[in-house]
Amino acid sequence: MRSWWRYKKPAGKYLIAYNKITKDRYLPTGPELAQSAQLFDISGDKMKLILDFPTIGEPHYAQAVSASVIKDKSVKMFKIEENQHPYVAKGEKETKVVREGNKVHVYMTAIRSHLTPDNIEGIKMGDEVYFHVTNLEQDWDVPHGFAIKGADNAELLIMPGETQTLKWVPTKVGISPMYCTDFCSALHQEMTGYVRVSPAGSNVPLKFGTGVTKPEVAAASK
Ligand SMILES: [Cu+2]
Missing domain, CATH: 2.60.40.420 (Cupredoxins -  blue copper proteins)
Known part of the structure; x- marks a missing residue:
């Protein structure tokens, strides 16, 4: 199996919810109101909220990869x-x-x-x-x-x-x-x-x- 294949397979452990209407949650700090996003752990019997954070309006699409996929390949410094x-x-x-x-x-x-x-x-x-x-x-x-x-x-x-x-x-x-x-x-x-x-x-x-x-x-x- 080619090694990149595993990156295309859904990990099935997490779920992100982009909540397009977020009422009364965040302070109105600018012309755009923050919307809310939530990250859930869905690996167990019950989904668990692990992160709740503001995001931009009309959020549509999210993609995540495990840090281990990119961590060792990133160029951090040019000698x-x-x-x-x-x-x-x-x-x-x-x-x-x-x-x-x-x-x-x-x-x-x-x-x-x-x-x-x-x-x-x-x-x-x-x-x-x-x-x-x-x-x-x-x-x-x-x-x-x-x-x-x-x-x-x-x-x-x-x-x-x-x-x-x-x-x-x-x-x-x-x-x-x-x-x-x-x-x-x-x-x-x-x-x-x-x-x-x-x-x-x-x-x-x-x-x-x-x-x-x-x-x-x-x-x-x-
Ligand atoms: Cu400087």
Whole structure:
């Protein structure tokens, strides 16, 4: 018998009830009212309620598998030394900002609780900026997020040891904050930085630094 076959067979031990009308159960906390779901143990003579929890409105479908089916196969952490991403920075010393025509590549790292670099100057209107963010954590349950104000496409969620890229095309001159979007520690809100966008054709040189607010100091510290 092929091993996947057993996953298709109903285990017959549990039953989930999605209760589509849940009246007077939960506090009205938002525009949608919570409905109720219940998990029963049906392995014995009498069904036993083992979990009762709120779920979204109009629940229709549920599927469950035993944790043992996926537990040992899940990738929890990417080893930083095995990261083959072409824009990886395997440590803060490898971070840099590189201009190629109107494309700017930011080799960035994230670790509790800062981004490196966290201060970038010399981006111009008309540039395409690629933030290649490597999560340097080697602790499996510490993802970091990344977003920059004004990006209208997405944000990143970067697992430990992984590198992900966010493309950003600045739409206005000025300072744009960037920040971690996944609560990662008590100092999560410190995981921020700034990018200064200059007018197209300006001669502001590319500079970057970490932990300093004055760009000229940041440049000198490199
Ligand atoms: Cu973070």
